[in-house]
Amino acid sequence: MYQFLETTSTGSMLSLVLPMLVLVVFMYLIIYLPQKKQDKKDAAMRNSIEIGDEVTTIGGIVGRVSAIKEDTFVLETGSDRVKIRFRRSAIASVEKLDMGTSKDSKDSAKK
Structure with missing residues (x-):
């Protein structure tokens, strides 16, 4: 019975962490990468004057x-x-x- 409780707590821990990881990856792809691309474009524009x-x-x-x-x-x-x-x-x-x-x-x- 004790071993069953450990498996359940590990499963519930994974169900708590997995949505957080998905959210972090989603934020990285949607916000950070386009902003980084825009920053490179702006820097190139400023250096080309x-x-x-x-x-x-x-x-x-x-x-x-x-x-x-x-x-x-x-x-x-x-x-x-x-x-x-x-x-x-x-x-x-x-x-x-x-x-x-x-x-x-x-x-x-x-x-």
């Missing part, structure tokens, strides 16, 4: 990049050419500077 790119910061300031250092960049805003220094982590979006490298401009340059 170049002088002349139009940048929007997380505070909503829009301007063109005029200088880049290790972890900061200088943003030139408005027609009065105000320059503000920001950290790279403050970038929300980047619009690349188009130097006329599109297919149509190459075709028109050849003619």
